[in-house]
Amino acid sequence: MTASQDTDERPRTGKTSTGRLPRSARRNQLLGAAEEVFVAQGYHAAAMDDIAERAGVSKPVLYQHFPGKLELYLALLDKHCEALVEAIRGALEATTDNKLRVQATTEAYFAYVAAESGAFRLVFESDLTNEAAVRERVEAVTRATATLVSKVIAEDTDLPEEEAMLLAVGVCGLCQITARFWLAQGGTIPKDEAVRLVSSLSWRGLKGFPMHGGEGVTH
Template identity: 70%
Template sequence: MTAIEQTEARPRGTRLPRRARRNQLLGAAQEVFVAQGYHAAAMDDIADRAGVSKPVLYQHFPGKLDLYLALLDQHCDALLQAVRAALASTTDNKQRVAATMDAYFGFVEDEGGAFRLVFESDLTNEPAVRERVDKVSLDCADAVSEVISEDTKLPREQAMLLAVGLCGMAQITARYWLGAGQKIPRDTASKLISSLSWRGIAGFPIQ
């Protein structure tokens, strides 16, 4: 049984441990936010989706923004950990590039649509949201820049600029690929972008 089916199947009022209830509410909120966007979503919708009363929802999250930020924190951390794991998966820099590109494609492809909260939020004018989105983008680039700086001996500022370019290309192309209907298999799409990236970054440092 999937997490969604479990959410739908659980009778209203079933008692759960606090952590399990929080995770259940976050799962329900993600479904609603991804489907409707922040502004159109209502706490009533989320409570109904989770099969709980609104007072139960408010016991865990004081308001809609708190719930959204908790989800954003969760998925920003997941993306950062995926990028770090990709970088740590090999000492071959060409394979590191490939693994990092695929980490972005995997994040975007996830059926829960979490990437929409991070990269396509309708709440980016909210400072707390903008801060988190900017931070995860920079944290991912910072992790990549450490490898670039170590390998190329470029100054850290230059390595960071290259890393921002690589990460930006990864997430934009992955989102385009998904939005275009995944007409190219993920493995092929990821390899195309990693090949483009490697052909560029392998040329540094410029002699």
């Protein structure tokens, strides 16, 4: 009946699985475990106990590496925000043909969302948007990606800056939403087909706006 009768068979060292790790390796392992738990359960439903258990360590170690739950979450969020922005930047820099740019950007969104870790949920489906730090980061991502796209739009159209920005936000949002829907559908449409459809929609929509020299279609 005594609760301390847990019959722990510790092989010989006393550790459950991974044994003692150097500090940076342990930190990375904790980040990995936290990512899995946060992605699967969201911020609020994820308990620090869950993360510690997933990593095979006890709670105090978690607090020896991160000041608190929020900082742990922000570390992951920053990492994946940066990854997305870089992916979009890469897609836009890969070519100067704007049609191909649209395709590559759409492809980048789909690849980001399709990553097996599911980490896109931290950015696009966070349940901590009330926290100022999180909201600020998520908005910074949309602002950064949309700014990259809007520069391209503004290069070839006569649209004022704010309007180009609105369209850029729209195109990025279109990619994001459709990619998430496509993923949630679970593969009834092949990815390349979905990318082709969405980039066609974006490209035909964009190329109709007035261009330098008046080549644009008016309506």
